[in-house]
Amino acid sequence: MTVESLSQAQAVDSSDNDSVLPEASDTFVTTPYVEEVTGRALAYLRAGYPVHLAGPSGTGKTTMAFHLAALWGRPVTLIHGNDEFSVSDLIGTNDAGYRRSKVVDNFIHSVVRTEEEMRQMWVDNRLTTACRNGDTLIYDEFNRSRPEANNVLLSVMSEGILNLPGLRTAGEGYLDVGGDFRAIFTSNPEEYAGTHKTQDALADRMITIRLDPPDRDTEIKIVKSKSGLDEIEAGHIVDIIRELRGTGENKTRPTLRAGIAMGKILSTVSGQARFGDRLFHHICYDILSTESAKVLHDGQSVFRQWVDDVIKQVCPPSGVQPADGSDSSKVLEKAQSFWHQS
Ligand SMILES: Nc1ncnc2c1ncn2[C@@H]1O[C@H](COP(=O)(O)OP(=O)(O)O)[C@@H](O)[C@H]1O
Ligand SMILES: [Mg+2]
Incomplete structure (x- = not known):
């Protein structure tokens, strides 16, 4: 999958297939300007900081986010900011689930056992999956989501802990974020309709690179x-x-x-x-x-x-x-x- 086609994939909101491995796109253009921004952003990621690409529409923020993720080389989890998101849309939920699993024994081919159960099950959403696996999170236009939902990111970014208040099993109320986990945010502060002002506490925990139209x-x-x-x-x-x-x-x-x-x-x-x-x-x-x-x-x-x-x-x-x-x-x-x- 190319970075370009990856960017199309954001439209598909499926939380079943959470991460994809990005590849560089052959139509991606590199110039001294692009290299300079890329170099800075990678340095911030290497030092462990989330990167935030902010700027008006059409300045290449989303494309740059995918490019950085491709260079970083870890699987990518995509979230597209949405005003209707709640915390559980980001981290997951306790669902009354129906689970069916199939066990196939590789050595004795006749063994196929199917397990079925009906029970309260925790279902991870994308942020949890990304934190658990140490993936790269691209949170595109994150300021379209309400601050109440995004607050869950505060402890991820400052303490490396994701709070999972709904997760009751085995005393797990939180998750240690994988060491490779990195976040790349984009936002368009000038687009007032349908966006929320970035919370100071959140902005304080990421390094913002301002993108304007390129040279x-x-x-x-x-x-x-x-x-x-x-x-x-x-x-x-x-x-x-x-x-x-x-x-x-x-x-x-x-x-x-x-x-x-x-x-x-x-x-x-x-x-x-x-x-x-x-x-x-x-x-x-x-x-x-x-x-x-x-x-x-x-x-x-x-x-x-x-x-x-x-x-x-x-x-x-x-x-x-x-x-x-x-x-x-x-x-x-x-x-x-x-x-x-x-
Ligand atoms: N470095 C680049 N190489 C090739 N195309 C680019 C590059 N940067 C931006 N583009 C193209 O410019 C357009 C706008 O970029 P996009 O990342 O969607 O902007 P934004 O997210 O800031 O609105 C897209 O069609 C994108 O493919
Ligand atoms: Mg964009």
Whole structure:
């Protein structure tokens, strides 16, 4: 399983199959920026600290968490923050369970014994399994869960003990956390809807690395890797995104995902990022639109006008081949008139 497909697996909320062994993805991009963050995070993990990747959406937090877990090399347990989680969703519960087990004797093949019992049974949930096995816990968007549920992590992170108040067997009310256990958290503090403020006590026990949109070089390499476009075309797309992100007008803050989507679509239609190319302009409107309904006097949308200006600023005009030696101002004129007619 690749890191990429692993990240898809978060959607499957099955507590039966708790851990997976991650592998590096071949579309994962490493640049000096990525290496620097990775190096720091691994140092914190090595020193025994939980790592917390915090930052706005689309800055590569989840991808980095999987990458770190893959480098760490232990089986991974995934939890995705959820407002409806209670403590028992994290640690487990006392269930009236029905257990059926089959005993197969390897030496006498005719021996197959089936045991059946009905009794109160403790069922581990993911956090308990991870602590018991010394796995790596990835708790993605942990601030979507309520602080009351996450409080159970406090003693895990400070004393290496997981309290299991519901577990009554043989005086076990707690579990010693395996020495290899590590936790990697992600959160998006800026996304207020559906999130809870990170508790200070919890934040104090992890080392927070703040992730912002990566540098231009990293962003271009990511768009290139995910879309198959060449570096020059990926560069145009990234420059449009970064220009829009930088001005912050209309609260437009397109993320890495927007650039990847533009790249994938352009690659699918074998298109190019050109000023005056109608299809390209429309792809940009559709992907970058923030539903700003503001319209100018002539009926033109403010947002579209603004996107057109940015495309004009960073992309070559439609019809221009970089090395054909043509008079680019003429071609630009042609492209503009084409654009305004259509
Ligand atoms: N180093 C990287 N290499 C390749 N793709 C990346 C890398 N970092 C981020 N991405 C891609 O960027 C997009 C956003 O990353 P993601 O980790 O989901 O962000 P976040 O969790 O911060 O919202 C995803 O499609 C992801 O595959
Ligand atoms: Mg994420």
